[in-house]
Amino acid sequence: MAALSSFADTPTAQPSEEDRLSLAFLKDRSTEKALLWCTEYLNEEGHGSLLPMTRKVMLQIYSDPTLTLDYLPTLGLPEFTRSATELALGRDSPAIRENRAGGVQTLGGTGAIRLGAELLQRWYNVGGARCGPVYLSSPSGGSVAATLQGAGISDIRSYRYWDPDKKGFSVAPLLEDLEVAPEQSVIVLYASAHCPTGAEPSQSDWKQIAEVMMRRRLFPFFLLPSQGLCWGDPAQDAWSLRYFVSLGFELLCAQSFSTNFGLYSDRVGSLLLVLKHSSLLLAVQSQAASVVHTLWSRPPGGGARLVTMVLNNPALLAEWKEGLRVMVERGMLIREKLKERLRMLGIPEFWDHVTQQRGLYCCTGLTEEQVQFLVMTCHVYLPASGCVNVTAISGRTLDHVAESIYLAVTSDLQEYRH
Amino acid sequence: MSLFTEVPQAAPVAVFKLTADFREDKHPSKVNLGVGAYRTDECQPWVLPVVRKVEQLIANDHGLNHEYLPILGLPEFRASASKIALGEDSPAINENRVGGVQSLGGTGALRIGAEFLRRWYNGKNNTATPIYVSAPTWENHNAVFSDAGFTDVRPYRYWDAEKRGLALAGFLEDLENAPEYSVFLLHACAHNPTGTDPTPDEWKQIAEIMERKKLFAFFDSAYQGFASGDLQKDAWAVRYFVSKGFELFCAQSFSKNFGLYNERVGNLTVVAKDSDNASRILSQMEKIVRTIWSNPPSQGARIVATTLTTPELFAEWKDNVKTMADRVLLMRSQLKAKLQALGTPGTWEHITQQIGMFSFTGLNPNQVGYLIKEKHVYLMASGRINMCGLTTKNLDYVAESIHETVTKIQ
Numbered sequence: 001m002a003a004l005s006s007f008a009d010t011p012t013a014q015p016s017e018e019d020r021l022s023l024a025f026l027k028d029r030s031t032e033k034a035l036l037w038c039t040e041y042l043n044e045e046g047h048g049s050l051l052p053m054t055r056k057v058m059l060q061i062y063s064d065p066t067l068t069l070d071y072l073p074t075l076g077l078p079e080f081t082r083s084a085t086e087l088a089l090g091r092d093s094p095a096i097r098e099n100r101a102g103g104v105q106t107l108g109g110t111g112a113i114r115l116g117a118e119l120l121q122r123w124y125n126v127g128g129a130r131c132g133p134v135y136l137s138s139p140s141g142g143s144v145a146a147t148l149q150g151a152g153i154s155d156i157r158s159y160r161y162w163d164p165d166k167k168g169f170s171v172a173p174l175l176e177d178l179e180v181a182p183e184q185s186v187i188v189l190y191a192s193a194h195c196p197t198g199a200e201p202s203q204s205d206w207k208q209i210a211e212v213m214m215r216r217r218l219f220p221f222f223l224l225p226s227q228g229l230c231w232g233d234p235a236q237d238a239w240s241l242r243y244f245v246s247l248g249f250e251l252l253c254a255q256s257f258s259t260n261f262g263l264y265s266d267r268v269g270s271l272l273l274v275l276k277h278s279s280l281l282l283a284v285q286s287q288a289a290s291v292v293h294t295l296w297s298r299p300p301g302g303g304a305r306l307v308t309m310v311l312n313n314p315a316l317l318a319e320w321k322e323g324l325r326v327m328v329e330r331g332m333l334i335r336e337k338l339k340e341r342l343r344m345l346g347i348p349e350f351w352d353h354v355t356q357q358r359g360l361y362c363c364t365g366l367t368e369e370q371v372q373f374l375v376m377t378c379h380v381y382l383p384a385s386g387c388v389n390v391t392a393i394s395g396r397t398l399d400h401v402a403e404s405i406y407l408a409v410t411s412d413l414q415e416y417r418h
Numbered sequence: 419m420s421l422f423t424e425v426p427q428a429a430p431v432a433v434f435k436l437t438a439d440f441r442e443d444k445h446p447s448k449v450n451l452g453v454g455a456y457r458t459d460e461c462q463p464w465v466l467p468v469v470r471k472v473e474q475l476i477a478n479d480h481g482l483n484h485e486y487l488p489i490l491g492l493p494e495f496r497a498s499a500s501k502i503a504l505g506e507d508s509p510a511i512n513e514n515r516v517g518g519v520q521s522l523g524g525t526g527a528l529r530i531g532a533e534f535l536r537r538w539y540n541g542k543n544n545t546a547t548p549i550y551v552s553a554p555t556w557e558n559h560n561a562v563f564s565d566a567g568f569t570d571v572r573p574y575r576y577w578d579a580e581k582r583g584l585a586l587a588g589f590l591e592d593l594e595n596a597p598e599y600s601v602f603l604l605h606a607c608a609h610n611p612t613g614t615d616p617t618p619d620e621w622k623q624i625a626e627i628m629e630r631k632k633l634f635a636f637f638d639s640a641y642q643g644f645a646s647g648d649l650q651k652d653a654w655a656v657r658y659f660v661s662k663g664f665e666l667f668c669a670q671s672f673s674k675n676f677g678l679y680n681e682r683v684g685n686l687t688v689v690a691k692d693s694d695n696a697s698r699i700l701s702q703m704e705k706i707v708r709t710i711w712s713n714p715p716s717q718g719a720r721i722v723a724t725t726l727t728t729p730e731l732f733a734e735w736k737d738n739v740k741t742m743a744d745r746v747l748l749m750r751s752q753l754k755a756k757l758q759a760l761g762t763p764g765t766w767e768h769i770t771q772q773i774g775m776f777s778f779t780g781l782n783p784n785q786v787g788y789l790i791k792e793k794h795v796y797l798m799a800s801g802r803i804n805m806c807g808l809t810t811k812n813l814d815y816v817a818e819s820i821h822e823t824v825t826k827i828q
Contacts, residue, residue, distance in 0.1 A: 003691075007665070007690065010538045010702060012702075013705045030427055038484060039486075040486065047485060048485035049661055059478070061475070062476075069461040069680050071673075071679045071680055090459030107712070110708075110712035111711050114709060124779060143709065150706070219421065245672060263484050264484050265484045265713070265716035266484060266485075267713075267714070276419075276422075279419050280422050280425065281791070283425045287428050289640040293431065293558060293561065294525070294558065294562045295525075296526050296529075297522065297525035297682075298523070298682065299522055300522075300680060300681055300682045300717070302681065302717045303715070328542060351471060
């Protein structure tokens with residue numbers, strides 16, 4: 001047998017920024033350390049929060065003697081995709097009534113983005129010009145670009161989103177970028193709870209965005225990663241998506257149930273398709289089945305069953321919604337406390353942006369040098385973008401985090417400048 | 419005006435269409451021999467008793483949470499899954515050069531392996547490397563590799579329709595003539611759809627050529643334990659290749675042998691030359707996984723890992739697997755006996771010679787059409803039947819229907 005491996009030239013993959021941060025944090029022996037980046041909603045103990053009803057519903061599902069483990073359909077559990085679609089669009093959405101909105105069950109949000117990307121790559125405007133560029137916000141959530149690339153989409157550009165001077169979202173630069181995007185470009189938009197900044201367009205901003213996109217024939221690919229965890233109300237969190245549908249847009253929306261149901265390892269997601277006619281929906285769904293067939297063949301059953309049960313049982317639904325409100329309130333409280341601590345420490349600037357942003361994430365506005373300082377000197381780990389997951393700040397670490405930020409902002413960081 | 423106006427309806431997958439047609443059929447004696455899952459003698463799905471037990475353990479274990487698994491999956495699952503394929507005392511495992519990628523069933527494992535090979539095997543992004551799949555093979559093999567970017571997916575001779583067995587000479591010839599570094603997709607056992615496996619001696623001949631011609635072995639192992647009832651026996655080919663020093667991939671599915679179809683449990687076992695190669699390979703596979711499903715579902719992996727690593731549960735599982743394998747063996751021998759008793763023209767030895775869930779009956783498309791339309795016995799156009807669709811109650815009807823078909827239609 002040949003001595004040399006066929007894979008002798010395969011390099012070690014570069015770890016992602018997220019992985020590097022986690023590893024560095026784990027290795028850090030300091031007693032006062034904090035890891036501020038995570039994609040789960042963390043409880044006070046620093047673990048992905050389990051919703052109160054999850055255990056009892058899972059037990060119910062797996063204790064049911066009539067439960068079989070037969071394959072799900074390729075497109076997923078029909079009751080699940082129907083419920084997911086209704087949750088996103090509202091039960092009385094005209095698109096649902098007209099049978100031109102439907103879902104495909106996917107492996108979490110990533111699976112939905114991948115499926116949507118594959119569909120766009122293969123079938124978007126197949127009769128006309130090839131699918132053009134896909135635009136992501138600047139900055140954008142970790143793996144979205146890589147997932148698009150995995151589907152063969154190579155022309156990925158960005159539109160301005162975070163305004164470092166305003167420390168929030170600015171609509172004017174975004175509109176400028178949309179005006180010059182080639183017609184029929186795909187625009188990836190967070191319906192709510194933007195990752196990684198937490199900054200939100202207002203309703204009037206959304207109206208302007210929709211107007212430009214309609215006029216320039218730009219295609220919306222919405223991301224809805226944690227419906228209900230932005231404003232505490234699923235309907236409000238889907239306002240932008242529903243607005244676009246009401247204007248007659250065709251669109252895709254990648255829904256994840258990881259965070260709002262605490263079902264991270266169950267991989268529950270749905271790719272929502274809204275088309276102009278029901279016949280188009282059927283055709284696109286059949287193509288989605290072909291894509292799914294060679295990616296994961298069929299989706300997993302357990303998590304989708306739980307979500308379906310909760311969304312269709314009034315008592316469980318009410319319990320779930322209450323759980324969302326509690327989670328959102330805690331998030332807001334952490335934001336308030338952080339802002340207050342910084343104020344009391346005498347931080348020279350206003351930190352209102354922390355409480356103006358919503359959802360899991362917060363863009364602190366810290367510069368790269370300041371972030372470096374936090375990581376190297378204060379044992380506080382966050383990505384270079386300066387964005388954090390507010391639920392990663394616990395009662396125990398709040399003081400240290402606040403003091404570290406204060407130091408970062410007020411120290412002379414000559415040595416951290418490149 | 420929709421931008422999706424030109425999108426055509428995709429052709430339905432044949433086996434799904436068959437099941438849909440079966441469902442629509444109102445005939446009281448209808449039989450579905452195209453079903454893709456194990457069925458009991460009452461024609462019901464079967465959740466393995468050991469699986470029900472472990473599901474309860476998991477549901478009641480408050481120490482378990484639903485946090486994201488690592489990208490490559492549950493460590494205990496990956497280790498125990500690779501171990502079950504390669505053997506407790508596998509030299510490759512002892513030399514620390516085996517890795518696993520928890521995947522979405524066998525399909526997911528194949529896809530990750532294919533995506534990796536396309537990027538890193540035989541040069542960088544060499545989409546022209548020939549991928550050989552058996553003629554015939556599982557209908558999805560072709561598509562998985564071409565969707566991963568390979569442009570040259572070709573058949574290697576496998577099924578000899580005339581002698582109703584392995585086309586060994588043709589197979590070996592295709593191996594000899596394959597360009598160096600071609601990838602060969604091999605069924606570890608219970609070949610789908612023919613149920614015909616090479617003997618150990620034939621595997622040795624296959625391995626000899628593959629080593630000489632530097633061909634890459636990619637095993638598909640979806641039926642370990644289910645084929646003969648013996649885990650070791652069903653893994654013989656994979657373990658033999660490992661013992662000869664091959665680097666190889668083995669896409670494992672636990673859908674059938676654990677009855678965990680909808681939990682989507684699979685593992686891509688990677689056997690590398692050394693541990694350094696293994697970790698580099700896995701690091702690249704991790705990147706690929708991140709862009710498809712990000713991290714895998716936990717439920718099925720926990721069930722399998724718990725079962726494989728707990729002696730009493732492991733024993734119970736082997737017993738459950740044997741129950742399924744034995745029922746299939748019984749149906750094989752009874753079907754053959756009934757056809758022979760009826761004096762059905764042709765030889766029917768292949769029914770008991772073939773192994774696993776499927777049998778390639780040798781019926782031609784006209785005969786298949788007759789069976790479906792006139793007798794309401796559903797099977798694939800290739801003549802493939804799933805033995806699990808047979809029961810003691812429908813055996814007579816099926817045997818008589820085949821007899822009628824073969825005597826009426828040539």
